[in-house]
Amino acid sequence: MARMSAPRWLAIVGAGTVGAAVLVIGLLHVVPPSSAISPYRRTISEYALTEVGVLFNVGVLMLAAGSVATMLAVVGAGLVPRRSAGVAALLTWSVALAVVVYFPKHNWAVGPSFEGTVHRYAGVVAFLSLPIGALLIGRASWSHPRWRGYARWIWGLGLWSSLCFTPIVAAIVAQRWTGVPWWQAIPLGAVERALTLSEVGIVLALAWWAARAAAEDPPVVAQGGAAPAGEAPGMR
Numbered sequence: 001m002a003r004m005s006a007p008r009w010l011a012i013v014g015a016g017t018v019g020a021a022v023l024v025i026g027l028l029h030v031v032p033p034s035s036a037i038s039p040y041r042r043t044i045s046e047y048a049l050t051e052v053g054v055l056f057n058v059g060v061l062m063l064a065a066g067s068v069a070t071m072l073a074v075v076g077a078g079l080v081p082r083r084s085a086g087v088a089a090l091l092t093w094s095v096a097l098a099v100v101v102y103f104p105k106h107n108w109a110v111g112p113s114f115e116g117t118v119h120r121y122a123g124v125v126a127f128l129s130l131p132i133g134a135l136l137i138g139r140a141s142w143s144h145p146r147w148r149g150y151a152r153w154i155w156g157l158g159l160w161s162s163l164c165f166t167p168i169v170a171a172i173v174a175q176r177w178t179g180v181p182w183w184q185a186i187p188l189g190a191v192e193r194a195l196t197l198s199e200v201g202i203v204l205a206l207a208w209w210a211a212r213a214a215a216e217d218p219p220v221v222a223q224g225g226a227a228p229a230g231e232a233p234g235m236r
Contacts, residue, residue: 007076008214010069015207017066022200024059028052042189044196045105045119057101064097067130067203073210079147080137089133090206093199096126127165127195134158134202146216150209157205161198167191 025044028034034050047056071090075082099122103115138155141147168191171182178185 005076005214007073008211010076011073011207011211011214014066014069014073015204015211017062017069018200018203018207019066021059021062021066024055024062028056028059038189039193040187040190043105043192044189045100045123048101048104053104057104060097060101063200063203064094066207067094067097070203070207070210073214074137074206077210077213079210079213080140084136084140086133086136086140089129089136092129093126093133096122096129100126127199130199130202131158131161131165134161134206137206147209147213150205150212154202154205154209157198157202161195161202164191164195164198 025047028047028050029039031052034047034052034056037046037050045056047053050056067090071087071094074080074090075087080086100119103118103122105116105119134154135158138151138153138158141151142155144151167186168182168188171180171185174180174185175182
């Protein structure tokens, strides 16, 4: 039986960890007391303020860890160079998720706070960095004869995720003329959950692509990618 390569193993672990994170956070939507939170109006981070907030934190950290494993799998499979804007964006997404947990959501009704401000900006960075990474990684292999189908799926998911963020931008811009606070002008909970699902889709798609690439014999390196670990370029 052939030994599984490290990139493929990382891709499987990454996808499994992300899937488990989705399950944990999904349970918070249906199990009391967190099930009382409106998924339409209230943000996902509000689960951190409940009695079972530790489950939310665990779920987000699992998502961050699974994303790091997937990033390493993508690099190890030779799909992108380790020093690239796409990889930097994936790493930024994972770090921002950890910051979101370390600086929990704040109840803005009692006034501003440093922790709440950091949490808010870290959330924005996370939500924007992953779609940017997907667009960059997908575009880099857009015309690759073997991987263009995967690359275009990644690019499309990045575009979808970017579009999911546009209602928030529109509400912030419109606030100047309408006077309606941007977080009240849209169903923020629904928008954030749609955005989160799209970004989970990006990570899972990257893991699938990395697993397939790592299983190729001989390896098929994407445009701009590096040779898989332990293999010299001349061996391909």
